[in-house]
Amino acid sequence: MNIGLTGGIASGKSTVSAMLVSRGAILIDADRIAREVVEPGSPALTKIAERFGQAVIQADGTLDRKRLGELIFADSAARKDLEGLLHPSIRALMRERMETFEKLYPDKLVVVDVPLLYESGLQTMFSQIMVVYVPREVQLDRLVKRSGLTPEQAENRLEAQMSIELKKEQADYVIDNQGTLEETQQLVREFWVGKGLT
Template sequence: MNIGLTGGIACGKSTVAAMLVRRGAILIDADQIAREVVLPGSPALALVAERFGQGVLQEDGSLNRKALGEIVFRDEAARKDLEGLLHPRIRALMRERMETAERLTPDKLVVVDVPLLFESKLEPMFEETLLVYIPRELQLVRLQARDGITLQQAESRLAAQMPIEDKRRLADRVIDNSGTIAETERQVDEYWIRKESE
C-alpha cells in the first residue's frame, strides 16, 4: 500500500516520516527527488537558470535555493513557472521509485513525503493521504524558530501554500502534531496498527 504523507510548512512532517520508517515503512522523499532533478549539469537546472537568470546559481554551478526562493515566494507567476519546469520531472521519478519499492518489497508500507500533495493535485497517485497537522498560529511560531525568520517572512511562506485547515478537510487521515512527541508517537502507533490490520 502507498501513502501520500503531507503537511504544511513547519508541521513536523519529517518527524512523522521518521517515526513511520522506524516502524518499517519505506520512505520516498519528494524534496530529496526535487534536489536530485536540479543537480549541477541536469537539464532541469539549465532550464531554471534560463528562466530565472544566472543569479540563481552558486559559483560551483549548483542551485542557489535561497536566491530562487526569494524570487518565487514573492511572485506567484514565477512560482508557477518553476513548478511547470520541475514538477513533471519530480513526479516521474517519484512514480518510478514507488513502483520499484512496491515490486521489491510488496509487504511494506510505502510512504511518499510530498509537501505540496494537495496543491499539486497528486491524490490519485496514492491509496491514502495522511496529513501532519498543527494550527496555523503554531506553524508561524515553529517556522520562525526553525528558520530564524521574521513573522512577515513566515506569513509570506504560509501564503504560498494551501491553508492547513483546507488540507485537513482533504486528507484521508490526520496526525495532530501540536502536542508532545509522545502524543504524536501514540497517534503514529495507532495509524500503524490500523494499516497492519488492513
C-alpha cells in the first residue's frame, strides 16, 4: 500500500513524514532522489550545465542549488526546462523504489514525499494522496523565518507552486499542521488507525 505525501513549501511535510516513519511506514523522499540524479558526473547534471551554464556548477563539480534556485524561481520557462531535464529520471527511480518496497514489505505503508506532486501530474502513481496543510500566510511566515528569504522571494516560491487550498481540496487525507506538534501527531494517529495499520 502506498500514499503520495505532499503539501506546500514550509507546510511541514518532513515533520509529518517523520511521524509516519516512527509508526512503521517506509519513506521515499523525492527531494533526496532529486539530489541523487544530479550527482557529479550524472547525465542530468551535464544537461543542467548545458542549459543553465557552468555558473550553476560549483568548483567541486556539485550543483550550486542556491544559484540554480535564483534562476528558476525568477523565470517560469527556466523552471519548466529544469523540470523537463530532471523529472523523467526522478520518476523512474521513485517508481522502481516503490515497487521494490511494496514487494519486500507488503504489509507496510510506503510513503512517497513529493513536494510538487500535483504540479507534476503524478496523482496516478499513488493509491491515495495526503496533503499537509497550513494557510498561505503561515507558509510565508515560516519560509521567511526558516530560509532567510525576503518576503518577496518567499512570495515568488509560493507563486511557483499550486495553491495550497487547491491541493487541500484534491486530497484524500488532509493533515492540518498549523497547530501544536501534539495536534498534528493526533491527526497522524487517526489516519494510521483509520487505515487499519498496526
